[in-house]
Amino acid sequence: MRVLIVVPAYNEERALPDVLGELRAAVAQNKLDAEVAVIDDGSSDGTAGAAQAQGVRVFRLRRNLGIGGAVQCGLRIALREDFDGAIQIDGDGQHPASELSKLLQAAAASPAPDLIVGTRYLTPDGFRSTVMRRLGGWWLTKLLAIFGLRVSDPTSGFRFYGRRALTLFNQNYPYDYPEPESLAMAEAAGLVIAEVPVMMRARQGGRSSIARLEAPYYMVKVTLAVILAYLRNRRRPSGGG
Numbered sequence: 001m002r003v004l005i006v007v008p009a010y011n012e013e014r015a016l017p018d019v020l021g022e023l024r025a026a027v028a029q030n031k032l033d034a035e036v037a038v039i040d041d042g043s044s045d046g047t048a049g050a051a052q053a054q055g056v057r058v059f060r061l062r063r064n065l066g067i068g069g070a071v072q073c074g075l076r077i078a079l080r081e082d083f084d085g086a087i088q089i090d091g092d093g094q095h096p097a098s099e100l101s102k103l104l105q106a107a108a109a110s111p112a113p114d115l116i117v118g119t120r121y122l123t124p125d126g127f128r129s130t131v132m133r134r135l136g137g138w139w140l141t142k143l144l145a146i147f148g149l150r151v152s153d154p155t156s157g158f159r160f161y162g163r164r165a166l167t168l169f170n171q172n173y174p175y176d177y178p179e180p181e182s183l184a185m186a187e188a189a190g191l192v193i194a195e196v197p198v199m200m201r202a203r204q205g206g207r208s209s210i211a212r213l214e215a216p217y218y219m220v221k222v223t224l225a226v227i228l229a230y231l232r233n234r235r236r237p238s239g240g241g
């Protein structure tokens with residue numbers, strides 16, 4: 001399987017060299033047929049230069065589009081260049097590249113899942129995030145379960161996308177706090193979604209996207225967005241318009 005490893009990066013000059021070094025090692029060690037693409041989301045620091053220095057492909061967005069825009073850019077490149085799948089991994093060091101093979105092993109299952117979520121909550125230790133964010137994650141887990149989707153880490157940005165997922169998200173990808181919403185879209189569209197336990201770490205420099213004061217806004221916004229994403233993307237019964 002030929003995969004594109006998509007690294008969305010916004011002001012990640014500090015963490016990126018190690019992230020890309022680890023990726024290079026993981027690709028070599030697992031003999032993966034993989035390319036790395038850093039999507040520099042309009043950073044104001046040396047993100048692009050740090051990535052270029054590691055010899056990977058760098059796509060520079062002229063303006064900051066937010067995580068969703070950066071990820072969709074990477075997924076579109078994977079689709080356009082005929083990759084069999086894409087892996088999304090944070091540029092902040094939160095997702096150890098050594099865990100990437102677990103996503104790829106799950107991708108080789110039969111029937112092949114279209115979307116695989118790396119979940120931090122099924123391993124005995126590792127980074128768990130703040131109480132507020134865990135509470136939010138718990139709530140989103142319950143909400144998605146109403147739609148029939150069982151995932152334990154709905155906000156994880158360590159994921160594998162197969163061709164059907166790339167095709168779905170080529171058209172539309174949520175721009176803001178996109179992970180739970182994109183899961184609702186995928187579930188509604190009938191994609192096969194799986195999860196695998198992975199170990200996570202705390203981010204290795206830079207700043208996270210969700211400040212503590214934004215948490216209540218985030219929860220209301222994402223709750224509504226998840227519900228709408230599901231309703232909008234639900235497959236119509238066959239024969240319907």
Ligand SMILES: Nc1nc2c(ncn2[C@@H]2O[C@H](COP(=O)(O)OP(=O)(O)O)[C@@H](O)[C@H]2O)c(=O)[nH]1
Pocket residue numbers: 007008009010011012041064065066067068070089090091092094157203207208209210
């Ligand atoms: N904060 C933020 N991160 C972005 C943006 N665009 C791309 N990213 C990258 O998306 C990834 C996930 O963001 P992060 O802040 O780590 O989110 P968290 O892991 O949920 O705390 C990181 O690699 C960021 O560098 C953006 O506009 N804002």
Ligand SMILES: [Mg+2]
Pocket residue numbers: 090092094203
């Ligand atoms: Mg992160």
